[in-house]
Amino acid sequence: MTAGRPAPSLARSTLDRVAHRRTDPDWLGQAWGRCRVLVLDSDNGGRALVSAEPEPPVLVLVGPGEVPEETAARAMFLGVEPDGVPVFTVEAPLPVLPGTRAAHLLEVGHLLTDRDAGLLTTGLALHNWHRGHRYSPRTGQATTMDEAGWSRLAPAGERMWPRTDPAMIVLVHDGGSGRDGRCLLGNNAAWPRVPGELRFSCLAGYVEPGESAEAAVLREVREEVDVPVTDITYVGSQAWPFPGSLMLGFQAVADPRRPVRVDPAEIAVARWFTRAEIGAALAGQSVDVQGARLVLPRSSSIASFLLRHWLDGHC
Numbered sequence: 001m002t003a004g005r006p007a008p009s010l011a012r013s014t015l016d017r018v019a020h021r022r023t024d025p026d027w028l029g030q031a032w033g034r035c036r037v038l039v040l041d042s043d044n045g046g047r048a049l050v051s052a053e054p055e056p057p058v059l060v061l062v063g064p065g066e067v068p069e070e071t072a073a074r075a076m077f078l079g080v081e082p083d084g085v086p087v088f089t090v091e092a093p094l095p096v097l098p099g100t101r102a103a104h105l106l107e108v109g110h111l112l113t114d115r116d117a118g119l120l121t122t123g124l125a126l127h128n129w130h131r132g133h134r135y136s137p138r139t140g141q142a143t144t145m146d147e148a149g150w151s152r153l154a155p156a157g158e159r160m161w162p163r164t165d166p167a168m169i170v171l172v173h174d175g176g177s178g179r180d181g182r183c184l185l186g187n188n189a190a191w192p193r194v195p196g197e198l199r200f201s202c203l204a205g206y207v208e209p210g211e212s213a214e215a216a217v218l219r220e221v222r223e224e225v226d227v228p229v230t231d232i233t234y235v236g237s238q239a240w241p242f243p244g245s246l247m248l249g250f251q252a253v254a255d256p257r258r259p260v261r262v263d264p265a266e267i268a269v270a271r272w273f274t275r276a277e278i279g280a281a282l283a284g285q286s287v288d289v290q291g292a293r294l295v296l297p298r299s300s301s302i303a304s305f306l307l308r309h310w311l312d313g314h315c
Helices: 019-023 025-032 114-131 213-225 275-282 302-311
Strands: 036-040 048-051 076-080 086-091 100-103 144-146 151-153 165-173 182-188 197-199 203-206 230-240 245-253 267-274 292-295
Touching: 019 025, 019 076, 025 086, 036 048, 036 114, 076 114, 086 114, 114 230, 165 213, 165 230, 165 302, 182 197, 182 203, 182 213, 182 275, 203 213, 213 230, 213 245, 213 267, 230 302, 245 302, 267 275, 275 292, 275 302
Parallel strands: 036 086, 165 245, 197 292
Antiparallel strands: 048 100, 076 086, 144 151, 165 182, 165 203, 182 267, 230 245
16 A cells, blocks of 8 residues: 555554464474464354453453463464564464453454454454365365465375455446545345345455456446446455455446446445445435435445545545
8 A cells, every 4th residue: 555545454464474484393383382372263253352441452362371282283373473472373262351352353353453453364364264175176185284274285295275366346436526426336136134224335246267357347347237437446455354355446437427237136226326425424424325224334344445545535
């Protein structure tokens, strides 16, 4: 990101990953004895401990002695903090500690410090990848964790490394300035219906094989709302470990006079909103849409970042 410009909530980190240590068992063994441990509870959606008071929440890590021995054997190395202390992560029931509560990354990601956001995002992404790759896609054989959590190994020697799926997300706007400038948002057909609410977000989709991110923007917008766009501009990216995507954020310009024709299999409804409407909704005010209250993306998402970026006139 440009110096001085805010980054997406889950694009922040202070961790040094020191990848060369992942294959150094002697160093890792010594590091475990002096490390901090991020515990993630997969049975409850990958929640972690954060401070209950005061706000904003602070990520709570534990010492290696507070982790059961059988769980410690499955610890994954995340990296080294600026103060030189190694950090590992384990998957286990959360310990019961006074002054803490369980929280999900989606709930608190935007409230955490750069350090805490980076740790929780990386840990959750790594655990999610392991859960989906317990067997070799080539042979069907069971795989085991290796390289301190950064690969999995099949009996025949086949090695798999963590992968992320690139996806584009775009805020389509009309190029106008001021309160009357407009952006085009959609309500996904797959989202659950909540009485009295109508949720809208930026248009998004996966980058297909052989396709650039910019080409995916053109294709997805055309497929979902049948609107041609120009002036595609990259804004920023962030990890989206649900289960393992890299969201590439863009802005693009379209003509609001162009008819919007949605693909009902993907988009239930799409419409243009003014800056005044988006600003009001982000400020917590009620904005009526077809008799329901407008709901915008969670603050931890890059969709929210793109909306705020556009709202502030960065387009």
